[in-house]
Amino acid sequence: MEQSISHRILFPTATAVANGSSTPPPATADPCGEAINTESIRKVVAENAVVVFARKGCCMCHVIKLLLHGHGVKPKIFDVDEQNEAAVTNELFKLIGEVGSGKASDPQLPAAFVGGKLIGGLDKVIGAHISGELVPKLKEARALWL
Amino acid sequence: MEDGLCITAVGFLPFVFLFLIEFKLTHSRNKMNSTSTHFVPSRRMDIYEPIHQMTMWGDFKENNCEDLSPPMILEIEGKLDNQSEETSHGTVGPSSNDQEASRRPDKVQRRLAQNREAARKSRLRKKAYVQQLESSKLKLIQLEQELGRARQQGLCAGGGLDTSQLGYSETINPGITAFEMEYGHWVEEQNIQISDLRNALQSNVGDMELSILIERVLKHYADLFAMKATAARIDVFYLMSGMWKTSAERFFLWIGGFRPSELLKVLLPHLEPMSEQQHFEVCNLRQNCQQAEDAFSQGMEKLRYIVAEAVGAGRLGEGNYLPQITAAIEKLEALVRFVGQADHLRQETLQQISRILEPPQAARGLLALGEYLQRLRALSSLWSSRPCEPT
Numbered sequence: 001m002e003q004s005i006s007h008r009i010l011f012p013t014a015t016a017v018a019n020g021s022s023t024p025p026p027a028t029a030d031p032c033g034e035a036i037n038t039e040s041i042r043k044v045v046a047e048n049a050v051v052v053f054a055r056k057g058c059c060m061c062h063v064i065k066l067l068l069h070g071h072g073v074k075p076k077i078f079d080v081d082e083q084n085e086a087a088v089t090n091e092l093f094k095l096i097g098e099v100g101s102g103k104a105s106d107p108q109l110p111a112a113f114v115g116g117k118l119i120g121g122l123d124k125v126i127g128a129h130i131s132g133e134l135v136p137k138l139k140e141a142r143a144l145w146l
Numbered sequence: 147m148e149d150g151l152c153i154t155a156v157g158f159l160p161f162v163f164l165f166l167i168e169f170k171l172t173h174s175r176n177k178m179n180s181t182s183t184h185f186v187p188s189r190r191m192d193i194y195e196p197i198h199q200m201t202m203w204g205d206f207k208e209n210n211c212e213d214l215s216p217p218m219i220l221e222i223e224g225k226l227d228n229q230s231e232e233t234s235h236g237t238v239g240p241s242s243n244d245q246e247a248s249r250r251p252d253k254v255q256r257r258l259a260q261n262r263e264a265a266r267k268s269r270l271r272k273k274a275y276v277q278q279l280e281s282s283k284l285k286l287i288q289l290e291q292e293l294g295r296a297r298q299q300g301l302c303a304g305g306g307l308d309t310s311q312l313g314y315s316e317t318i319n320p321g322i323t324a325f326e327m328e329y330g331h332w333v334e335e336q337n338i339q340i341s342d343l344r345n346a347l348q349s350n351v352g353d354m355e356l357s358i359l360i361e362r363v364l365k366h367y368a369d370l371f372a373m374k375a376t377a378a379r380i381d382v383f384y385l386m387s388g389m390w391k392t393s394a395e396r397f398f399l400w401i402g403g404f405r406p407s408e409l410l411k412v413l414l415p416h417l418e419p420m421s422e423q424q425h426f427e428v429c430n431l432r433q434n435c436q437q438a439e440d441a442f443s444q445g446m447e448k449l450r451y452i453v454a455e456a457v458g459a460g461r462l463g464e465g466n467y468l469p470q471i472t473a474a475i476e477k478l479e480a481l482v483r484f485v486g487q488a489d490h491l492r493q494e495t496l497q498q499i500s501r502i503l504e505p506p507q508a509a510r511g512l513l514a515l516g517e518y519l520q521r522l523r524a525l526s527s528l529w530s531s532r533p534c535e536p537t
Contacts, residue, residue: 057452059480060487063445070437122483123490130434130494131501132427 041091045113048076049143053088054110055080060122061110067129073143080109092118115141291318295326321380328373329390332366333523339363340516343509356505363512367496371489374402378485382478385485392526395519401442401488406495407435409515413499416514417507427502431495438491446484453477 045051050068052075054061061077068075080088092111096118112119114137119125128134138144295318343359378385388396398404410432417428456474460467500508 059445059449059452060483062448063441063487066441066444067438070441122487126438126487126491127494129438130431130491130498132430132434 041088041095044076044078045095046116048113049073049115049141050075050138051078051113052076052110053078053080053092053113055085058110064110064112064122064125067125068138071135071138071144073138075112085109114138114143294318295323319381319384322377322384325373325377325380326390329370332370332373335366336516337520339366340513340520343513343516347506347509347513353505356509360500360505360508360512363516364496364500368493371493374489375486378402378482382481382485386481392523393529394522394525398522400439401446402485403489403492404519405439406492407432407439409518410435410495410499412518413511413514417503417511420503420507424502424507428499431498431502435491435495442484442488442491449477449480449484452480 050073052061052064052068054064054077056079065075065077078088089109108121111121112125114134117137119128119134119137125134128137135144339359339362343363346356346359374385377390384390385402388399388402391399395404398408400408410428414428414432417424420428453474456477457470459470459473499511503511
Protein backbone atom coordinates (compact mmCIF):
# COMPACT_ATOMS: atom_id res chain seq x y z
CA MET A 1 0.00 0.00 0.00
CA GLU A 2 1.08 3.51 -0.56
CA GLN A 3 1.49 4.27 3.10
CA SER A 4 3.78 1.34 3.74
CA ILE A 5 6.03 2.24 0.82
CA SER A 6 6.47 5.80 2.00
CA HIS A 7 7.08 4.40 5.45
CA ARG A 8 9.93 2.22 4.20
CA ILE A 9 11.51 5.09 2.33
CA LEU A 10 11.41 7.28 5.39
CA PHE A 11 12.79 4.62 7.71
CA PRO A 12 15.66 2.79 6.03
CA THR A 13 17.07 1.76 9.41
CA ALA A 14 13.74 0.77 10.89
CA THR A 15 13.81 -2.66 12.43
CA ALA A 16 11.17 -5.33 11.91
CA VAL A 17 8.36 -3.52 10.22
CA ALA A 18 6.44 -6.70 10.69
CA ASN A 19 2.87 -5.74 10.12
CA GLY A 20 2.95 -2.49 8.19
CA SER A 21 -0.34 -0.74 7.97
CA SER A 22 -2.65 -2.40 5.49
CA THR A 23 -5.22 0.36 5.51
CA PRO A 24 -4.06 3.92 5.03
CA PRO A 25 -4.74 5.84 8.24
CA PRO A 26 -7.08 8.80 7.81
CA ALA A 27 -5.66 12.28 8.04
CA THR A 28 -6.83 13.97 11.21
CA ALA A 29 -7.24 17.68 11.04
CA ASP A 30 -7.38 19.60 14.29
CA PRO A 31 -9.83 22.49 14.71
CA CYS A 32 -7.17 24.98 13.66
CA GLY A 33 -7.07 23.47 10.21
CA GLU A 34 -3.49 22.23 10.53
CA ALA A 35 -3.38 18.70 9.34
CA ILE A 36 -1.81 16.47 11.93
CA ASN A 37 -1.67 13.37 9.89
CA THR A 38 0.62 10.43 9.57
CA GLU A 39 2.61 12.23 6.91
CA SER A 40 3.43 15.32 8.91
CA ILE A 41 4.35 13.45 12.06
CA ARG A 42 6.52 10.93 10.29
CA LYS A 43 8.09 13.71 8.32
CA VAL A 44 9.11 15.48 11.48
CA VAL A 45 10.45 12.29 13.00
CA ALA A 46 12.36 11.34 9.88
CA GLU A 47 13.80 14.70 8.96
CA ASN A 48 15.21 15.48 12.36
CA ALA A 49 17.93 13.50 14.06
CA VAL A 50 16.43 14.23 17.44
CA VAL A 51 12.78 15.16 18.02
CA VAL A 52 10.97 15.73 21.27
CA PHE A 53 7.18 15.85 21.32
CA ALA A 54 6.10 17.77 24.37
CA ARG A 55 3.31 19.87 25.81
CA LYS A 56 4.00 23.55 25.84
CA GLY A 57 5.68 24.73 29.01
CA CYS A 58 6.25 21.18 30.21
CA CYS A 59 9.11 21.06 32.68
CA MET A 60 10.00 17.46 31.84
CA CYS A 61 10.59 18.51 28.26
CA HIS A 62 12.85 21.23 29.56
CA VAL A 63 14.90 18.59 31.38
CA ILE A 64 15.21 16.42 28.25
CA LYS A 65 16.20 19.44 26.23
CA LEU A 66 18.89 20.42 28.73
CA LEU A 67 20.24 16.88 28.87
CA LEU A 68 20.57 16.77 25.12
CA HIS A 69 22.13 20.22 25.07
CA GLY A 70 24.69 18.88 27.51
CA HIS A 71 25.67 16.41 24.84
CA GLY A 72 25.92 19.18 22.30
CA VAL A 73 22.67 18.26 20.58
CA LYS A 74 19.88 20.64 19.66
CA PRO A 75 16.65 18.66 19.46
CA LYS A 76 13.67 19.70 17.38
CA ILE A 77 10.82 20.42 19.76
CA PHE A 78 7.33 19.65 18.48
CA ASP A 79 4.88 21.70 20.52
CA VAL A 80 1.77 19.82 21.50
CA ASP A 81 -1.14 21.91 22.65
CA GLU A 82 -4.63 21.03 23.80
CA GLN A 83 -6.05 21.11 20.31
CA ASN A 84 -3.75 18.71 18.59
CA GLU A 85 -2.76 16.54 21.56
CA ALA A 86 -5.25 13.78 20.79
CA ALA A 87 -4.24 13.63 17.15
CA VAL A 88 -0.54 13.68 17.93
CA THR A 89 -0.69 10.95 20.54
CA ASN A 90 -2.80 8.91 18.14
CA GLU A 91 -0.18 9.21 15.43
CA LEU A 92 2.63 8.46 17.84
CA PHE A 93 0.79 5.41 19.05
CA LYS A 94 0.53 4.13 15.49
CA LEU A 95 4.15 4.92 14.86
CA ILE A 96 5.27 3.08 17.94
CA GLY A 97 2.94 0.18 17.24
CA GLU A 98 4.60 -0.42 13.90
CA VAL A 99 8.15 -0.43 15.09
CA GLY A 100 8.06 -2.30 18.34
CA SER A 101 6.06 -5.26 19.46
CA GLY A 102 5.74 -4.73 23.17
CA LYS A 103 4.99 -1.06 23.22
CA ALA A 104 1.26 -1.27 23.15
CA SER A 105 0.63 1.39 25.79
CA ASP A 106 -0.25 4.98 25.06
CA PRO A 107 2.77 7.14 24.46
CA GLN A 108 3.47 9.47 27.33
CA LEU A 109 4.45 13.01 26.66
CA PRO A 110 7.18 14.11 26.43
CA ALA A 111 8.37 11.54 23.91
CA ALA A 112 11.86 11.58 22.41
CA PHE A 113 12.84 10.18 19.04
CA VAL A 114 16.47 9.71 18.05
CA GLY A 115 17.30 8.73 14.49
CA GLY A 116 13.65 8.10 13.75
CA LYS A 117 13.37 5.65 16.59
CA LEU A 118 11.45 6.18 19.78
CA ILE A 119 13.61 6.37 22.87
CA GLY A 120 10.70 6.98 25.19
CA GLY A 121 9.83 9.44 27.92
CA LEU A 122 12.12 11.20 30.35
CA ASP A 123 12.81 8.04 32.32
CA LYS A 124 13.99 6.19 29.22
CA VAL A 125 16.18 9.09 28.23
CA ILE A 126 17.66 9.22 31.73
CA GLY A 127 18.16 5.47 31.71
CA ALA A 128 19.97 5.66 28.38
CA HIS A 129 21.99 8.61 29.61
CA ILE A 130 23.14 6.88 32.78
CA SER A 131 23.82 3.53 31.16
CA GLY A 132 25.86 5.22 28.48
CA GLU A 133 23.64 4.09 25.63
CA LEU A 134 22.48 7.55 24.66
CA VAL A 135 25.72 8.82 23.13
CA PRO A 136 26.13 5.94 20.65
CA LYS A 137 22.52 6.42 19.57
CA LEU A 138 23.08 10.12 19.06
CA LYS A 139 26.16 9.38 17.02
CA GLU A 140 24.27 6.83 14.96
CA ALA A 141 21.63 9.42 14.20
CA ARG A 142 24.32 11.81 13.09
CA ALA A 143 23.31 14.23 15.82
CA LEU A 144 26.83 14.07 17.19
CA TRP A 145 30.07 14.06 15.33
CA LEU A 146 32.64 13.82 18.08
CA MET B 147 -24.01 53.91 69.45
CA GLU B 148 -26.66 53.64 72.05
CA ASP B 149 -24.13 54.49 74.71
CA GLY B 150 -23.18 57.63 72.85
CA LEU B 151 -26.77 58.51 72.46
CA CYS B 152 -27.39 58.01 76.15
CA ILE B 153 -24.43 60.02 77.25
CA THR B 154 -25.31 62.95 75.06
CA ALA B 155 -28.83 62.92 76.32
CA VAL B 156 -27.76 62.64 79.93
CA GLY B 157 -26.32 66.07 80.25
CA PHE B 158 -29.38 67.82 78.93
CA LEU B 159 -32.72 66.20 79.12
CA PRO B 160 -32.87 63.43 81.66
CA PHE B 161 -36.54 62.86 81.13
CA VAL B 162 -36.17 62.77 77.39
CA PHE B 163 -33.47 60.25 78.04
CA LEU B 164 -35.85 58.21 80.07
CA PHE B 165 -38.38 58.27 77.31
CA LEU B 166 -35.70 57.13 74.88
CA ILE B 167 -34.79 54.27 77.14
CA GLU B 168 -38.42 53.29 77.34
CA PHE B 169 -38.50 53.32 73.55
CA LYS B 170 -35.58 50.95 73.42
CA LEU B 171 -37.06 48.80 76.11
CA THR B 172 -40.30 48.54 74.19
CA HIS B 173 -38.42 47.18 71.26
CA SER B 174 -36.47 44.74 73.23
CA ARG B 175 -39.28 43.55 75.39
CA ASN B 176 -38.97 40.09 74.00
CA LYS B 177 -35.55 39.95 75.58
CA MET B 178 -36.76 41.06 78.90
CA ASN B 179 -38.63 39.03 81.34
CA SER B 180 -40.54 41.99 82.51
CA THR B 181 -42.59 40.22 85.11
CA SER B 182 -39.73 38.23 86.50
CA THR B 183 -38.17 39.04 89.77
CA HIS B 184 -34.72 38.46 88.31
CA PHE B 185 -33.00 40.82 86.05
CA VAL B 186 -32.17 39.07 82.87
CA PRO B 187 -29.11 40.52 81.28
CA SER B 188 -29.61 40.56 77.54
CA ARG B 189 -26.58 40.88 75.34
CA ARG B 190 -27.11 44.44 74.28
CA MET B 191 -29.09 46.04 77.03
CA ASP B 192 -27.11 44.45 79.79
CA ILE B 193 -27.10 45.11 83.43
CA TYR B 194 -28.34 48.60 83.38
CA GLU B 195 -31.68 47.50 82.06
CA PRO B 196 -33.27 46.93 85.43
CA ILE B 197 -31.96 50.28 86.52
CA HIS B 198 -33.76 51.80 83.58
CA GLN B 199 -36.73 49.80 84.56
CA MET B 200 -36.47 51.21 88.00
CA THR B 201 -36.24 54.80 86.93
CA MET B 202 -38.89 54.41 84.30
CA TRP B 203 -41.25 52.52 86.44
CA GLY B 204 -40.46 54.73 89.30
CA ASP B 205 -41.53 57.57 87.10
CA PHE B 206 -44.73 55.91 86.07
CA LYS B 207 -45.24 54.54 89.47
CA GLU B 208 -45.60 50.92 88.50
CA ASN B 209 -45.33 48.75 91.47
CA ASN B 210 -45.62 45.31 90.02
CA CYS B 211 -41.91 45.04 89.35
CA GLU B 212 -39.13 44.63 91.74
CA ASP B 213 -36.68 47.45 91.71
CA LEU B 214 -33.12 47.86 92.56
CA SER B 215 -31.92 50.09 95.29
CA PRO B 216 -28.78 52.12 94.81
CA PRO B 217 -26.85 49.92 97.22
CA MET B 218 -27.85 46.94 95.12
CA ILE B 219 -26.46 48.71 92.06
CA LEU B 220 -23.15 49.18 93.76
CA GLU B 221 -23.07 45.55 94.71
CA ILE B 222 -23.67 44.55 91.10
CA GLU B 223 -20.93 46.83 89.89
CA GLY B 224 -18.58 45.20 92.30
CA LYS B 225 -19.55 41.77 91.00
CA LEU B 226 -19.00 42.83 87.40
CA ASP B 227 -15.50 43.84 88.14
CA ASN B 228 -14.68 40.38 89.35
CA GLN B 229 -16.39 38.00 86.98
CA SER B 230 -17.53 37.54 83.40
CA GLU B 231 -20.76 38.59 81.90
CA GLU B 232 -22.64 35.54 83.16
CA THR B 233 -23.94 37.37 86.13
CA SER B 234 -25.95 35.59 88.72
CA HIS B 235 -29.62 36.02 88.69
CA GLY B 236 -29.42 37.43 92.10
CA THR B 237 -32.32 38.19 94.29
CA VAL B 238 -33.64 41.61 93.91
CA GLY B 239 -35.04 43.16 96.98
CA PRO B 240 -37.67 45.77 97.00
CA SER B 241 -36.53 49.27 97.03
CA SER B 242 -37.89 52.35 98.46
CA ASN B 243 -35.31 54.53 96.87
CA ASP B 244 -36.77 54.89 93.44
CA GLN B 245 -38.14 58.21 94.45
CA GLU B 246 -34.66 59.36 95.38
CA ALA B 247 -33.25 58.19 92.09
CA SER B 248 -35.58 60.27 89.99
CA ARG B 249 -34.80 63.26 92.15
CA ARG B 250 -31.03 62.87 91.65
CA PRO B 251 -30.55 62.22 87.99
CA ASP B 252 -26.81 63.08 88.01
CA LYS B 253 -25.90 60.41 90.46
CA VAL B 254 -28.01 57.92 88.57
CA GLN B 255 -26.44 58.85 85.27
CA ARG B 256 -23.02 58.44 86.76
CA ARG B 257 -23.95 55.04 88.01
CA LEU B 258 -25.38 54.16 84.65
CA ALA B 259 -22.17 55.22 82.98
CA GLN B 260 -20.15 53.19 85.43
CA ASN B 261 -22.31 50.22 84.77
CA ARG B 262 -21.89 50.58 81.06
CA GLU B 263 -18.17 50.78 81.49
CA ALA B 264 -18.14 47.72 83.67
CA ALA B 265 -20.28 45.84 81.19
CA ARG B 266 -17.98 46.80 78.33
CA LYS B 267 -14.93 45.69 80.27
CA SER B 268 -16.63 42.47 81.09
CA ARG B 269 -17.43 41.81 77.45
CA LEU B 270 -13.83 42.42 76.48
CA ARG B 271 -12.59 40.10 79.17
CA LYS B 272 -14.96 37.42 78.04
CA LYS B 273 -13.82 37.80 74.45
CA ALA B 274 -10.19 37.50 75.46
CA TYR B 275 -10.95 34.45 77.56
CA VAL B 276 -12.80 32.72 74.76
CA GLN B 277 -9.99 33.43 72.31
CA GLN B 278 -7.48 32.01 74.74
CA LEU B 279 -9.63 28.90 75.15
CA GLU B 280 -9.84 28.39 71.41
CA SER B 281 -6.13 28.74 70.82
CA SER B 282 -5.41 26.38 73.69
CA LYS B 283 -7.78 23.89 72.13
CA LEU B 284 -5.93 24.10 68.84
CA LYS B 285 -2.63 23.61 70.60
CA LEU B 286 -4.00 20.61 72.38
CA ILE B 287 -5.09 19.00 69.12
CA GLN B 288 -1.67 19.62 67.63
CA LEU B 289 0.09 18.16 70.63
CA GLU B 290 -2.09 15.08 70.53
CA GLN B 291 -1.28 14.56 66.88
CA GLU B 292 2.42 15.01 67.49
CA LEU B 293 2.30 12.59 70.35
CA GLY B 294 0.55 9.99 68.25
CA ARG B 295 3.10 10.30 65.51
CA ALA B 296 6.03 10.29 67.89
CA ARG B 297 4.73 7.11 69.46
CA GLN B 298 4.40 5.41 66.11
CA GLN B 299 7.79 6.49 64.96
CA GLY B 300 9.36 5.63 68.27
CA LEU B 301 7.94 2.12 67.96
CA CYS B 302 8.95 1.53 64.40
CA ALA B 303 12.09 3.40 63.54
CA GLY B 304 15.51 2.53 64.77
CA GLY B 305 17.75 5.17 66.29
CA GLY B 306 18.35 8.48 64.73
CA LEU B 307 14.85 9.86 64.86
CA ASP B 308 14.50 13.15 66.57
CA THR B 309 11.00 14.04 67.60
CA SER B 310 11.83 17.72 67.55
CA GLN B 311 11.01 17.63 63.87
CA LEU B 312 7.37 17.11 64.74
CA GLY B 313 6.92 20.74 65.70
CA TYR B 314 4.77 21.74 62.75
CA SER B 315 1.04 21.74 62.63
CA GLU B 316 -0.39 20.08 59.55
CA THR B 317 -3.36 17.84 59.30
CA ILE B 318 -2.14 14.28 59.42
CA ASN B 319 -3.09 12.18 56.44
CA PRO B 320 -3.52 8.48 57.22
CA GLY B 321 -1.70 7.62 54.00
CA ILE B 322 1.26 9.66 55.18
CA THR B 323 1.16 8.07 58.61
CA ALA B 324 1.20 4.67 56.91
CA PHE B 325 4.16 5.76 54.81
CA GLU B 326 6.08 6.86 57.89
CA MET B 327 5.47 3.54 59.54
CA GLU B 328 6.53 1.66 56.44
CA TYR B 329 9.63 3.78 56.17
CA GLY B 330 10.47 2.99 59.77
CA HIS B 331 10.31 -0.72 58.92
CA TRP B 332 12.38 -0.04 55.82
CA VAL B 333 15.16 1.54 57.87
CA GLU B 334 15.19 -1.39 60.26
CA GLU B 335 15.46 -3.86 57.38
CA GLN B 336 18.18 -1.68 55.85
CA ASN B 337 20.21 -1.91 59.04
CA ILE B 338 19.90 -5.71 58.98
CA GLN B 339 21.03 -5.87 55.37
CA ILE B 340 24.01 -3.64 56.09
CA SER B 341 25.27 -5.86 58.87
CA ASP B 342 24.69 -8.92 56.67
CA LEU B 343 26.87 -7.34 53.99
CA ARG B 344 29.50 -6.52 56.56
CA ASN B 345 29.57 -10.05 57.89
CA ALA B 346 29.65 -11.55 54.42
CA LEU B 347 32.60 -9.39 53.37
CA GLN B 348 34.47 -10.10 56.56
CA SER B 349 33.97 -13.85 56.24
CA ASN B 350 35.11 -13.78 52.61
CA VAL B 351 32.10 -15.49 51.12
CA GLY B 352 31.98 -16.28 47.41
CA ASP B 353 30.81 -14.02 44.61
CA MET B 354 27.56 -15.92 44.25
CA GLU B 355 26.49 -15.20 47.81
CA LEU B 356 27.60 -11.60 47.47
CA SER B 357 25.55 -11.25 44.31
CA ILE B 358 22.50 -12.48 46.16
CA LEU B 359 23.05 -9.94 48.91
CA ILE B 360 23.62 -7.19 46.37
CA GLU B 361 20.38 -8.06 44.59
CA ARG B 362 18.59 -7.95 47.92
CA VAL B 363 19.92 -4.47 48.69
CA LEU B 364 19.03 -3.15 45.24
CA LYS B 365 15.54 -4.56 45.50
CA HIS B 366 15.21 -2.95 48.92
CA TYR B 367 16.01 0.44 47.44
CA ALA B 368 13.51 -0.24 44.66
CA ASP B 369 10.90 -0.89 47.35
CA LEU B 370 11.71 2.47 48.90
CA PHE B 371 11.22 4.26 45.60
CA ALA B 372 7.88 2.51 45.11
CA MET B 373 6.80 3.59 48.60
CA LYS B 374 7.85 7.13 47.85
CA ALA B 375 5.89 7.12 44.60
CA THR B 376 2.73 6.19 46.49
CA ALA B 377 3.38 8.84 49.12
CA ALA B 378 4.05 11.42 46.41
CA ARG B 379 0.60 10.85 44.98
CA ILE B 380 -0.88 11.43 48.44
CA ASP B 381 1.12 14.50 49.40
CA VAL B 382 4.07 15.48 47.28
CA PHE B 383 4.88 18.51 49.42
CA TYR B 384 5.32 16.28 52.41
CA LEU B 385 7.67 14.04 50.50
CA MET B 386 9.65 16.98 49.18
CA SER B 387 9.98 18.40 52.67
CA GLY B 388 11.93 15.37 53.77
CA MET B 389 10.17 15.43 57.12
CA TRP B 390 10.11 11.65 57.04
CA LYS B 391 13.93 11.64 57.16
CA THR B 392 16.26 12.73 59.90
CA SER B 393 17.52 16.29 60.12
CA ALA B 394 21.03 15.65 58.81
CA GLU B 395 19.63 13.76 55.84
CA ARG B 396 17.37 16.74 55.17
CA PHE B 397 20.41 18.97 55.03
CA PHE B 398 21.52 17.05 51.95
CA LEU B 399 18.05 16.71 50.47
CA TRP B 400 17.66 17.04 46.72
CA ILE B 401 14.25 16.55 45.13
CA GLY B 402 13.04 14.34 47.92
CA GLY B 403 16.13 12.17 48.38
CA PHE B 404 19.87 11.84 48.09
CA ARG B 405 21.89 13.37 45.28
CA PRO B 406 23.48 10.50 43.31
CA SER B 407 26.68 12.32 42.32
CA GLU B 408 27.33 13.30 45.93
CA LEU B 409 27.02 9.74 47.09
CA LEU B 410 29.26 8.50 44.30
CA LYS B 411 31.90 10.95 45.44
CA VAL B 412 31.67 9.53 48.96
CA LEU B 413 31.78 5.93 47.75
CA LEU B 414 34.58 6.23 45.21
CA PRO B 415 37.53 5.53 47.53
CA HIS B 416 35.75 2.49 48.99
CA LEU B 417 35.32 0.85 45.62
CA GLU B 418 39.08 0.45 45.19
CA PRO B 419 40.82 -1.49 44.00
CA MET B 420 39.34 -0.97 40.54
CA SER B 421 40.67 -1.56 37.06
CA GLU B 422 41.38 1.43 34.85
CA GLN B 423 38.34 0.68 32.77
CA GLN B 424 36.16 0.49 35.85
CA HIS B 425 37.65 3.67 37.21
CA PHE B 426 36.88 5.41 33.94
CA GLU B 427 33.34 4.11 33.88
CA VAL B 428 32.62 5.11 37.44
CA CYS B 429 33.93 8.62 36.84
CA ASN B 430 31.85 8.75 33.70
CA LEU B 431 28.83 7.66 35.69
CA ARG B 432 29.41 10.38 38.21
CA GLN B 433 29.67 12.96 35.46
CA ASN B 434 26.47 11.72 33.85
CA CYS B 435 24.71 11.93 37.19
CA GLN B 436 25.92 15.47 37.64
CA GLN B 437 24.62 16.45 34.20
CA ALA B 438 21.27 14.83 34.84
CA GLU B 439 21.01 16.49 38.26
CA ASP B 440 21.72 19.88 36.75
CA ALA B 441 19.05 19.35 34.12
CA PHE B 442 16.61 18.34 36.85
CA SER B 443 17.47 21.32 39.01
CA GLN B 444 16.83 23.65 36.12
CA GLY B 445 13.59 21.88 35.36
CA MET B 446 12.56 22.41 38.98
CA GLU B 447 13.43 26.09 38.68
CA LYS B 448 11.16 26.30 35.68
CA LEU B 449 8.38 24.58 37.59
CA ARG B 450 8.77 27.03 40.46
CA TYR B 451 8.55 29.87 38.01
CA ILE B 452 5.41 28.44 36.45
CA VAL B 453 3.75 27.91 39.82
CA ALA B 454 4.74 31.37 41.04
CA GLU B 455 3.29 32.85 37.89
CA ALA B 456 0.04 30.96 38.39
CA VAL B 457 -0.27 31.95 42.05
CA GLY B 458 0.45 35.60 41.33
CA ALA B 459 -1.73 35.88 38.22
CA GLY B 460 -4.40 38.50 37.97
CA ARG B 461 -4.67 41.41 40.33
CA LEU B 462 -2.99 40.91 43.67
CA GLY B 463 -4.81 42.67 46.45
CA GLU B 464 -8.46 42.19 45.58
CA GLY B 465 -8.84 39.34 48.00
CA ASN B 466 -10.44 36.92 45.58
CA TYR B 467 -8.02 34.32 44.37
CA LEU B 468 -9.55 30.88 44.21
CA PRO B 469 -9.11 30.52 40.43
CA GLN B 470 -5.42 31.35 40.68
CA ILE B 471 -4.62 28.86 43.40
CA THR B 472 -6.68 26.19 41.66
CA ALA B 473 -4.65 26.73 38.52
CA ALA B 474 -1.43 26.63 40.53
CA ILE B 475 -2.39 23.32 42.11
CA GLU B 476 -2.86 21.85 38.64
CA LYS B 477 0.63 22.94 37.70
CA LEU B 478 1.99 21.26 40.79
CA GLU B 479 0.95 17.87 39.41
CA ALA B 480 4.27 18.00 37.60
CA LEU B 481 6.05 17.87 40.94
CA VAL B 482 4.87 14.31 41.49
CA ARG B 483 6.49 13.30 38.21
CA PHE B 484 9.66 15.13 39.10
CA VAL B 485 10.08 13.22 42.32
CA GLY B 486 9.43 10.00 40.44
CA GLN B 487 12.04 10.89 37.84
CA ALA B 488 14.60 11.84 40.48
CA ASP B 489 14.05 8.49 42.20
CA HIS B 490 14.41 6.80 38.82
CA LEU B 491 17.77 8.52 38.43
CA ARG B 492 18.84 7.22 41.84
CA GLN B 493 17.75 3.73 40.97
CA GLU B 494 19.50 3.76 37.60
CA THR B 495 22.69 4.94 39.26
CA LEU B 496 22.62 2.10 41.76
CA GLN B 497 21.94 -0.41 38.99
CA GLN B 498 24.77 0.95 36.90
CA ILE B 499 27.21 0.66 39.80
CA SER B 500 26.39 -2.99 40.19
CA ARG B 501 26.84 -3.48 36.43
CA ILE B 502 30.23 -1.80 36.27
CA LEU B 503 31.69 -3.53 39.31
CA GLU B 504 32.40 -7.07 40.33
CA PRO B 505 30.38 -8.44 43.25
CA PRO B 506 33.04 -7.83 45.93
CA GLN B 507 33.50 -4.24 44.79
CA ALA B 508 29.77 -3.62 44.52
CA ALA B 509 29.23 -5.18 47.93
CA ARG B 510 31.85 -2.90 49.46
CA GLY B 511 30.23 0.06 47.73
CA LEU B 512 26.75 -0.73 48.98
CA LEU B 513 28.05 -1.38 52.47
CA ALA B 514 29.83 1.98 52.44
CA LEU B 515 26.65 3.67 51.19
CA GLY B 516 24.55 2.02 53.85
CA GLU B 517 26.85 2.97 56.67
CA TYR B 518 27.19 6.50 55.39
CA LEU B 519 23.44 6.95 55.68
CA GLN B 520 23.50 5.32 59.11
CA ARG B 521 26.10 7.85 60.19
CA LEU B 522 23.88 10.69 59.01
CA ARG B 523 21.02 9.34 61.07
CA ALA B 524 23.28 8.98 64.09
CA LEU B 525 24.40 12.56 63.59
CA SER B 526 20.78 13.69 63.66
CA SER B 527 20.18 11.71 66.81
CA LEU B 528 23.15 13.21 68.58
CA TRP B 529 22.22 16.62 67.34
CA SER B 530 18.74 16.51 68.80
CA SER B 531 19.98 15.30 72.15
CA ARG B 532 22.46 18.10 72.61
CA PRO B 533 21.77 20.05 75.82
CA CYS B 534 20.16 23.42 75.15
CA GLU B 535 22.23 26.46 75.93
CA PRO B 536 20.69 28.35 78.86
CA THR B 537 19.64 31.79 77.70
